[in-house]
Amino acid sequence: MSLSENLLKQADKYLEKLMSESENAAFEIELSNNTELQEYLAINKELGIQLDNKDWQFVDASKSPQVKDLEDYFKSEEAQSLKTVLSKVGDNYKDTSKPKSNNNIKRYTFFAIAASVVLLIGLFFLNNNQNIYNDYNSWQELPSLIERGHSESATLQDAEQAFIAKDYVSANSFYSKYLNEAEVINVNVYLYLGITQLELNQKDKALSTFDAVLTSDSIDFSKGYWYKTLVYLKAKDKNNAIKQLELIVKDSTNYKFSEAEKILKQLKN
Numbered sequence: 001m002s003l004s005e006n007l008l009k010q011a012d013k014y015l016e017k018l019m020s021e022s023e024n025a026a027f028e029i030e031l032s033n034n035t036e037l038q039e040y041l042a043i044n045k046e047l048g049i050q051l052d053n054k055d056w057q058f059v060d061a062s063k064s065p066q067v068k069d070l071e072d073y074f075k076s077e078e079a080q081s082l083k084t085v086l087s088k089v090g091d092n093y094k095d096t097s098k099p100k101s102n103n104n105i106k107r108y109t110f111f112a113i114a115a116s117v118v119l120l121i122g123l124f125f126l127n128n129n130q131n132i133y134n135d136y137n138s139w140q141e142l143p144s145l146i147e148r149g150h151s152e153s154a155t156l157q158d159a160e161q162a163f164i165a166k167d168y169v170s171a172n173s174f175y176s177k178y179l180n181e182a183e184v185i186n187v188n189v190y191l192y193l194g195i196t197q198l199e200l201n202q203k204d205k206a207l208s209t210f211d212a213v214l215t216s217d218s219i220d221f222s223k224g225y226w227y228k229t230l231v232y233l234k235a236k237d238k239n240n241a242i243k244q245l246e247l248i249v250k251d252s253t254n255y256k257f258s259e260a261e262k263i264l265k266q267l268k269n
Contacts, residue, residue, distance in 0.1 A: 003036060011041050132263055133233040139163075139195055143188055153178065156189075163192060172196035187218040191227065198231055206231050222254040229260070242267055 003011075007030070013019050014027050031037055145156050159174030175193040179185060194209035207228055214224035225248045232241035245267070248260035 003040060007034075007037060008040070011037065011044065014041070015044060132266060133230060136259065136263075137230055137234075142191060142195075145186060145188060145192070153182075155181070159192065163196065166199075168196040168199040172200060187213055187216045187220055190216075191223060194227055194231075198227070198234065203231055203235050220255065222248065222251070223256075225254065226256045226260070229263075238267060 010019075010023075010027055010030075014024065014031075019027060031041065144160065145153075146160055155174050155178045159171050159178065162168075162171035162174060172193065175189055175196060179189060179193065182189075190209050190213050194206045194213070197203075197206035197209060210224040210227045210231070212224075213227070214221055225244050229241050229244040229248070232238075232244060242264065245260045245264045248254045248257060249264065251257070254260070
């Protein structure tokens, strides 16, 4: 981090609302032109919020892709464990018996260290799992529902066209409509629906949809494990991703068995 000590102290004063009106105005001018300062401030502000709040809830102070990616990381199990540790350490700095200036210095030191820890751990975790997700989130292997005898369904035709165009909102609507109206359902429709939900960051809905695949009597039921793995990888939920992969490798006939073995090694190393 190349920010000067003076700028870091100013950032702490800014977060504590201890600046005069003129100091505040000058700092915000610097902030508007300094991306690194924006990122530092966003993370420190987030840590301040999260040490007191129940849920990880990211702020919008920075437009950096790295900072935005941390939003999902903060919601993962790994981040929850880190939050607990940081909260305990943070309590050691809440000594109200000492002058406020000393408390501010200690708080500044703690947040500076904590922000660096979160960045290093979080971004390492994110990059590793995001790379794996990007390597395997190809939907080209999905069979065309139109080619499998469903060409009579105008709804499925519209759904597939929207899906190919990556209009996942429209595709989601069409697949949902089809599932509500059809008497006999091809299990692959659930896969398409689940993927639209995954692309729309509807994690819980996607997991529920892929569970429907797992509980079906289709010979392709094991695809549910694979696509649930992708949901967890995108959500940076390493532990649950590993659980799904371990279910896949229990049976060599399961969908994406070889890929699951490879990813397991990557996640466990």
